[in-house]
Amino acid sequence: MDDTREARILAVASLEEPTRRRLYDHVVRQTAAVTRDEAATALGLPRATAAFHLDRLAAEGLLDVVYERRSGRSGPGAGRPAKLYRRSERHVEVSLPEHRYDLAGSLLAAAIEDAETTGEAPRAALERRARQLGNELAAAARGTASARTSSDAVMRILEAHGFEPRAGEDAIVLGNCPFHTLARQHTDLVCEMNLCLLDGLLTGLDATQLQARLKPEPGLCCVRLEPNPTFRS
Structure with a gap:
């Protein structure tokens, strides 16, 4: 389906x-x-x-x-x-702009289970799980239609998950936060989770020319992707 x-x-x-x-x-x-x-x-x-x-x-x-x-x-x-x-057993959700609270809920639930099982700090478990999900999204993208460059793949995945990426001269800004309501209520926790998710995505795509950074701005996602100053082409 x-x-x-x-x-x-x-x-x-x-x-x-x-x-x-x-x-x-x-x-x-x-x-x-x-x-x-x-x-x-x-x-x-x-x-x-x-x-x-x-x-x-x-x-x-x-x-x-x-x-x-x-x-x-x-x-x-x-x-x-x-x-x-x-x-149908299928659940259909549509929001404009797009929100992905299913992803956030899955990450938070997995982090709590990990913390209870291993004794790991819940926040550390959440950040690890978020990076892992970013890696998985990258792996799934690599297994489908190929993009011309890793930057193209980054843009495609961000679009597919509701981030509304906009490529500027010095950065890729994200016009929408898929976790908007949660981020307003639990800003530090959710923004760090988001940062780890996108960092894991970049790592998984080997997009070393970019780095994810927290730079909150009104009307935008708290994370933006900037050129990596240590990148060597």
Whole structure:
């Protein structure tokens, strides 16, 4: 299932159609999967209309399709399984600008578990986990479409994770903080986590021409990527 930002926006936008939204709301309120006929009858719709919109919701990943024999019989003569719909297990979240509290939550939970298991200081565990995630994002990017340079790869990954990178003459500034609300409430903790994440990303991409630095500015992410003065081409 495509979980890119564009796909998530399209999935949510598909609910703008009133009949489709009514069908989605009906399906998710049920305790069991429903057939096209059941949905059409419940909402007073033609069966073909209900089928069209239910299939569209399934195509967008908002509903799952399952097949069951409602008669309870099986084997020859039991008939074809009925096509049923239920709420998808996929979670779709869209925010503008984009926020990634799932990443922050995952890092914080992992750090707490590490600290309880090993006795490591929670903050040290969080910073280590953030660098590790940055390395993993870099490795995933290397395994897909290649960029012309490591700087191109950095920009692509930052864009994919909602940082809104803007390349200037002397630095890459980040127009959005994916952890904005958390950073306002727990500034030092979250900004250091963010710094370690981006430092791990640069290390993983071998982008030694850049360095991540904390430089909070109004309206921007607290981290910016600047030329590394020790870099030798």
